[in-house]
Amino acid sequence: MSSLSSSKRMVWLPILALAIQLLSIQNVLCQSQSNAFLYHKCSDIEGSFTSKSTYESNLNNLFSQLSYKVPSTGFATSSTGNTPDNVNGLALCRGDASSSDCSSCLATAIPEISKRCPNNKAGIIWYDNCLVKYSSTNFFGRIDYENRFALYNVNNVSDPTSFNTQTRDLLTELTKTATTGGNQKLFATGEKNIGKKLYGLVQCTRDLRSGSCKACLDGIIGELPNCCDGKEGGRVVGGSCNFRYEIYPFVKTA
Protein backbone atom coordinates (compact mmCIF):
# COMPACT_ATOMS: atom_id res chain seq x y z
CA MET A 1 0.00 0.00 0.00
CA SER A 2 2.87 2.35 0.71
CA SER A 3 3.47 2.78 -3.00
CA LEU A 4 0.06 4.37 -3.43
CA SER A 5 0.22 8.07 -3.95
CA SER A 6 -2.04 10.13 -1.76
CA SER A 7 -3.65 11.51 -4.88
CA LYS A 8 -5.57 8.26 -5.17
CA ARG A 9 -6.84 8.22 -1.62
CA MET A 10 -10.58 8.41 -1.66
CA VAL A 11 -13.33 8.50 0.90
CA TRP A 12 -16.97 7.67 0.41
CA LEU A 13 -20.23 8.97 1.77
CA PRO A 14 -23.79 7.76 1.33
CA ILE A 15 -25.23 11.11 0.39
CA LEU A 16 -28.83 10.27 1.12
CA ALA A 17 -28.11 8.87 4.57
CA LEU A 18 -29.24 10.90 7.55
CA ALA A 19 -25.85 10.88 9.13
CA ILE A 20 -23.13 11.41 6.60
CA GLN A 21 -20.45 8.85 7.13
CA LEU A 22 -16.93 9.43 6.04
CA LEU A 23 -14.80 6.36 5.80
CA SER A 24 -11.37 5.92 4.44
CA ILE A 25 -11.37 3.21 1.82
CA GLN A 26 -7.65 2.74 1.73
CA ASN A 27 -8.13 -1.05 1.53
CA VAL A 28 -10.24 -0.68 -1.59
CA LEU A 29 -7.34 0.97 -3.32
CA CYS A 30 -5.16 -2.10 -2.98
CA GLN A 31 -7.45 -3.60 -5.59
CA SER A 32 -8.17 -0.44 -7.52
CA GLN A 33 -6.25 -1.62 -10.55
CA SER A 34 -8.56 -4.60 -10.84
CA ASN A 35 -12.05 -4.56 -9.43
CA ALA A 36 -12.66 -2.80 -6.13
CA PHE A 37 -15.68 -3.44 -3.95
CA LEU A 38 -17.44 -0.10 -3.47
CA TYR A 39 -20.61 -0.45 -1.43
CA HIS A 40 -23.71 -2.54 -0.80
CA LYS A 41 -27.16 -2.10 0.66
CA CYS A 42 -29.72 -4.65 1.83
CA SER A 43 -33.33 -3.50 1.80
CA ASP A 44 -35.44 -4.06 4.90
CA ILE A 45 -38.68 -2.66 3.52
CA GLU A 46 -39.36 -5.54 1.14
CA GLY A 47 -39.13 -8.09 3.92
CA SER A 48 -37.15 -11.28 4.21
CA PHE A 49 -37.20 -14.84 2.94
CA THR A 50 -36.24 -18.07 4.63
CA SER A 51 -33.74 -20.67 3.68
CA LYS A 52 -35.05 -23.27 1.18
CA SER A 53 -38.04 -21.06 0.30
CA THR A 54 -39.41 -20.57 -3.22
CA TYR A 55 -38.10 -17.01 -3.11
CA GLU A 56 -34.60 -18.26 -2.45
CA SER A 57 -34.77 -20.67 -5.34
CA ASN A 58 -36.13 -17.93 -7.67
CA LEU A 59 -33.34 -15.62 -6.55
CA ASN A 60 -30.73 -18.27 -7.28
CA ASN A 61 -32.23 -18.78 -10.75
CA LEU A 62 -32.15 -15.04 -11.30
CA PHE A 63 -28.47 -14.90 -10.37
CA SER A 64 -27.58 -17.71 -12.74
CA GLN A 65 -29.52 -16.07 -15.58
CA LEU A 66 -27.74 -12.77 -14.99
CA SER A 67 -24.32 -14.46 -14.84
CA TYR A 68 -25.10 -16.12 -18.15
CA LYS A 69 -26.78 -13.22 -19.99
CA VAL A 70 -24.81 -10.15 -18.92
CA PRO A 71 -21.15 -10.63 -19.96
CA SER A 72 -21.72 -10.63 -23.74
CA THR A 73 -23.37 -7.18 -23.81
CA GLY A 74 -22.60 -5.76 -20.36
CA PHE A 75 -26.23 -5.55 -19.28
CA ALA A 76 -29.37 -7.62 -18.73
CA THR A 77 -32.54 -7.69 -16.70
CA SER A 78 -34.27 -10.86 -15.62
CA SER A 79 -37.38 -11.92 -13.72
CA THR A 80 -37.99 -15.32 -12.22
CA GLY A 81 -40.89 -17.05 -10.46
CA ASN A 82 -44.53 -16.13 -10.00
CA THR A 83 -46.33 -13.81 -7.61
CA PRO A 84 -45.85 -13.61 -4.66
CA ASP A 85 -42.37 -15.09 -4.95
CA ASN A 86 -41.20 -13.44 -8.13
CA VAL A 87 -37.79 -11.77 -8.19
CA ASN A 88 -36.61 -9.03 -10.53
CA GLY A 89 -32.99 -8.18 -11.06
CA LEU A 90 -30.42 -6.59 -13.28
CA ALA A 91 -26.69 -6.45 -13.65
CA LEU A 92 -24.59 -3.83 -15.40
CA CYS A 93 -20.90 -3.91 -16.17
CA ARG A 94 -18.86 -0.77 -16.65
CA GLY A 95 -19.00 0.20 -20.31
CA ASP A 96 -15.26 -0.25 -20.78
CA ALA A 97 -15.06 -3.64 -19.03
CA SER A 98 -14.25 -6.59 -21.28
CA SER A 99 -16.67 -9.49 -21.21
CA SER A 100 -14.20 -11.51 -19.15
CA ASP A 101 -13.80 -8.63 -16.63
CA CYS A 102 -17.58 -8.40 -16.56
CA SER A 103 -17.95 -12.09 -16.00
CA SER A 104 -15.41 -12.18 -13.20
CA CYS A 105 -16.95 -9.13 -11.53
CA LEU A 106 -20.34 -10.88 -11.45
CA ALA A 107 -18.71 -14.05 -10.16
CA THR A 108 -17.43 -11.99 -7.22
CA ALA A 109 -20.45 -9.74 -6.70
CA ILE A 110 -23.21 -12.39 -6.66
CA PRO A 111 -21.84 -14.59 -3.85
CA GLU A 112 -20.86 -11.44 -1.96
CA ILE A 113 -24.34 -9.88 -2.01
CA SER A 114 -25.81 -13.25 -1.01
CA LYS A 115 -23.47 -13.31 1.95
CA ARG A 116 -24.05 -9.68 2.94
CA CYS A 117 -27.85 -9.76 2.53
CA PRO A 118 -28.57 -13.43 3.30
CA ASN A 119 -32.35 -13.10 3.80
CA ASN A 120 -33.31 -9.75 2.31
CA LYS A 121 -35.78 -9.78 -0.54
CA ALA A 122 -33.96 -6.84 -2.11
CA GLY A 123 -30.35 -5.78 -2.28
CA ILE A 124 -27.74 -4.03 -4.35
CA ILE A 125 -23.97 -4.26 -4.59
CA TRP A 126 -21.46 -2.17 -6.49
CA TYR A 127 -17.92 -2.89 -7.61
CA ASP A 128 -15.70 -0.83 -9.87
CA ASN A 129 -16.64 -3.05 -12.80
CA CYS A 130 -20.24 -4.03 -12.10
CA LEU A 131 -23.50 -3.52 -10.28
CA VAL A 132 -26.00 -6.23 -9.27
CA LYS A 133 -29.47 -5.35 -8.01
CA TYR A 134 -32.54 -7.48 -7.19
CA SER A 135 -35.92 -6.90 -5.66
CA SER A 136 -39.35 -8.45 -5.20
CA THR A 137 -40.70 -5.23 -6.76
CA ASN A 138 -40.51 -4.71 -10.51
CA PHE A 139 -38.31 -1.61 -10.71
CA PHE A 140 -37.35 -1.77 -14.40
CA GLY A 141 -37.40 1.53 -16.24
CA ARG A 142 -37.67 3.64 -13.10
CA ILE A 143 -34.92 5.87 -11.78
CA ASP A 144 -33.56 4.56 -8.46
CA TYR A 145 -33.50 7.50 -6.04
CA GLU A 146 -33.02 5.30 -2.95
CA ASN A 147 -29.63 3.77 -3.51
CA ARG A 148 -26.91 6.30 -3.98
CA PHE A 149 -23.50 7.08 -2.55
CA ALA A 150 -20.51 9.24 -3.35
CA LEU A 151 -16.76 8.85 -3.34
CA TYR A 152 -14.21 11.61 -3.57
CA ASN A 153 -10.50 12.11 -3.65
CA VAL A 154 -9.30 13.83 -0.46
CA ASN A 155 -6.97 16.15 -2.40
CA ASN A 156 -8.11 19.67 -3.22
CA VAL A 157 -7.46 21.39 -6.53
CA SER A 158 -5.86 24.81 -6.42
CA ASP A 159 -8.51 26.55 -8.52
CA PRO A 160 -11.83 25.10 -7.27
CA THR A 161 -14.20 27.56 -8.92
CA SER A 162 -12.99 27.05 -12.45
CA PHE A 163 -12.29 23.34 -11.87
CA ASN A 164 -15.86 22.76 -10.64
CA THR A 165 -17.25 24.47 -13.74
CA GLN A 166 -15.04 22.42 -16.08
CA THR A 167 -16.03 19.21 -14.31
CA ARG A 168 -19.71 19.99 -14.60
CA ASP A 169 -19.26 20.93 -18.27
CA LEU A 170 -17.44 17.69 -19.09
CA LEU A 171 -20.03 15.51 -17.34
CA THR A 172 -22.90 17.41 -18.97
CA GLU A 173 -21.29 16.92 -22.38
CA LEU A 174 -20.83 13.20 -21.71
CA THR A 175 -24.47 12.95 -20.62
CA LYS A 176 -25.48 14.35 -23.97
CA THR A 177 -23.29 11.82 -25.78
CA ALA A 178 -24.65 8.94 -23.71
CA THR A 179 -28.31 9.87 -24.21
CA THR A 180 -28.60 11.11 -27.77
CA GLY A 181 -27.87 9.85 -31.27
CA GLY A 182 -29.24 6.39 -30.54
CA ASN A 183 -26.45 5.53 -28.09
CA GLN A 184 -27.78 2.13 -26.98
CA LYS A 185 -25.14 1.68 -24.33
CA LEU A 186 -26.13 4.76 -22.30
CA PHE A 187 -22.41 5.13 -21.63
CA ALA A 188 -19.83 7.74 -22.54
CA THR A 189 -16.27 8.61 -21.60
CA GLY A 190 -14.17 11.58 -22.57
CA GLU A 191 -11.53 14.05 -21.59
CA LYS A 192 -11.14 17.78 -21.46
CA ASN A 193 -8.04 19.88 -21.65
CA ILE A 194 -8.06 22.29 -18.72
CA GLY A 195 -4.32 23.04 -18.65
CA LYS A 196 -3.89 19.57 -17.25
CA LYS A 197 -6.35 16.90 -18.32
CA LEU A 198 -9.68 16.01 -16.80
CA TYR A 199 -11.19 12.57 -17.51
CA GLY A 200 -14.83 11.59 -17.12
CA LEU A 201 -17.30 8.72 -17.44
CA VAL A 202 -21.10 8.52 -17.26
CA GLN A 203 -23.32 5.44 -17.47
CA CYS A 204 -26.93 4.38 -16.90
CA THR A 205 -28.57 0.98 -16.54
CA ARG A 206 -30.14 0.08 -19.88
CA ASP A 207 -33.62 -0.58 -18.56
CA LEU A 208 -33.97 3.23 -18.62
CA ARG A 209 -35.08 5.13 -21.70
CA SER A 210 -32.56 7.75 -22.78
CA GLY A 211 -34.76 10.54 -21.38
CA SER A 212 -34.76 8.91 -17.94
CA CYS A 213 -31.04 8.29 -18.21
CA LYS A 214 -30.53 12.00 -18.83
CA ALA A 215 -32.77 12.89 -15.87
CA CYS A 216 -30.84 10.47 -13.66
CA LEU A 217 -27.45 11.84 -14.72
CA ASP A 218 -28.58 15.46 -14.46
CA GLY A 219 -29.72 14.63 -10.92
CA ILE A 220 -26.39 13.20 -9.77
CA ILE A 221 -24.37 15.87 -11.58
CA GLY A 222 -26.42 18.28 -9.47
CA GLU A 223 -24.82 16.60 -6.42
CA LEU A 224 -21.34 17.76 -7.45
CA PRO A 225 -21.24 20.65 -4.95
CA ASN A 226 -22.24 18.24 -2.13
CA CYS A 227 -19.90 15.41 -2.99
CA CYS A 228 -16.88 16.75 -4.74
CA ASP A 229 -16.45 20.50 -4.37
CA GLY A 230 -12.90 21.33 -5.45
CA LYS A 231 -11.80 17.69 -5.20
CA GLU A 232 -9.33 16.14 -7.65
CA GLY A 233 -11.66 13.20 -8.30
CA GLY A 234 -15.16 12.09 -7.47
CA ARG A 235 -18.05 9.78 -8.22
CA VAL A 236 -21.72 9.67 -7.49
CA VAL A 237 -22.94 6.10 -7.90
CA GLY A 238 -26.57 5.05 -7.89
CA GLY A 239 -28.78 2.10 -8.76
CA SER A 240 -29.62 3.58 -12.17
CA CYS A 241 -26.72 5.83 -13.14
CA ASN A 242 -23.28 6.97 -12.11
CA PHE A 243 -20.51 9.37 -13.02
CA ARG A 244 -16.82 9.54 -12.28
CA TYR A 245 -14.17 12.16 -12.96
CA GLU A 246 -10.43 12.11 -12.24
CA ILE A 247 -7.32 14.05 -13.20
CA TYR A 248 -5.69 10.81 -14.32
CA PRO A 249 -6.87 8.38 -17.02
CA PHE A 250 -8.92 5.54 -15.57
CA VAL A 251 -10.86 4.23 -18.56
CA LYS A 252 -9.72 0.97 -20.08
CA THR A 253 -8.78 1.27 -23.72
CA ALA A 254 -8.93 -2.14 -25.31
Ligand SMILES: *[C@@H]1O[C@H](CO)[C@@H](O)[C@H](O)[C@H]1NC(C)=O
Ligand atom coordinates in the same frame (compact mmCIF):
# COMPACT_ATOMS: atom_id res chain seq x y z
C1 LIG B 1 -9.04 20.01 1.47
O1 LIG B 1 -9.80 21.11 1.94
C2 LIG B 1 -10.57 20.82 3.09
C3 LIG B 1 -11.47 22.01 3.37
O2 LIG B 1 -10.76 23.20 3.30
C4 LIG B 1 -9.64 20.48 4.26
O3 LIG B 1 -10.37 20.20 5.42
C5 LIG B 1 -8.78 19.27 3.87
O4 LIG B 1 -7.85 18.97 4.88
C6 LIG B 1 -8.07 19.51 2.54
N1 LIG B 1 -7.49 18.25 2.09
C7 LIG B 1 -6.16 18.09 1.91
C8 LIG B 1 -5.71 16.71 1.48
O5 LIG B 1 -5.35 18.98 2.06
